[in-house]
Amino acid sequence: MFKILLIEDDQSLFNEMKDRLGQWSHDVYGISDFSRVMNEYSEIEPELVIIDIQLPKFDGFHWCRMIREHSNVPIIFLSSRDHPTDMVMSMNLGADDFVQKPFHFDVLIAKIQAILRRVYNYNTEQPELKMWAGATIEQERNRVTNERGTVELTKNEMFILKQLVEKKSKIVTREELINRLWDDQRFISDNTLTVNINRLRKKLDEIGLGHLIETKVGQGYAAVEGESP
Known part of the structure; x- marks a missing residue:
């Protein structure tokens, strides 16, 4: 079981992702105030962060920069835009992966599971x-x-x-x-x-x-x- 912070303002998508990830025994947390993302991040201390690029107040790139100032927690970006520069920007900011909307849930879960295995298991070997x-x-x-x-x-x-x-x-x-x-x-x-x-x-x-x-x-x-x- 891992704690996953989903920074997503689309409530229907958030609910669906929380339900699907819950089937894998992950705890999924959302954001209640998009002007206080870092405060809620610090309270939750997640082991994986999924960030949408288009958000209220500040975009996902802003919050990725803020998180990277404090932590190397794995980050996956979500985006409904198909600009190649979005993926490049995400990787340059230290993201671990980038997923284009609309996406197949099985693909997203496979990416999440692969990152969690790599990040939290490989060092023990x-x-x-x-x-x-x-x-x-x-x-x-x-x-x-x-x-x-x-x-x-x-x-x-x-x-x-x-x-x-x-x-x-x-x-x-x-x-x-x-x-x-x-x-x-x-x-x-x-x-x-x-x-x-x-x-x-x-x-x-x-x-x-x-x-x-x-x-x-x-x-x-x-x-x-x-x-x-």
Whole structure:
């Protein structure tokens, strides 16, 4: 059982999603005051957040930014708009997935279950600390530290970095990363992986490690060994 916060102002859709997710034993919470989303978020302390983009007061992007200032909780965006920029914006803000309305409930539930399995189970299979290129990777805290400082990663970014580092400079294909991240390649676009990789590199650049995530054209990516310059 997980606590899911659904930030959705369409009451009929909220009720239907709450009913469907309740069948999987999840507790679904809504928002009573859309000007106080962060207050209610703090009270609930959810383990997954689903946010509609179009909301009263402030849009979903605003609340995603606010949540990411305090937490790496997994976030799924919902949108009735079909602008490709919405998906890119969502991923750049640290969302874990993006679902276009109207959607099939079985697909949404499959995405939710895959994210919950990945986020709350995979760390138990690996040691908490791992060394790479002179940096310490703290998997359970989703952060990377070296002498230059510390960067916080999202769950997806940490998962990608973990897959690359474990291969010890060997190439990990795009298809392998997509399948491991989202369980089923049909449910994710190739562009989403590119956005996640670019965001990971940008964060690692802050501590001089971004250049060590190499793109192998036509093959995939590799986390090469070496100290930061």
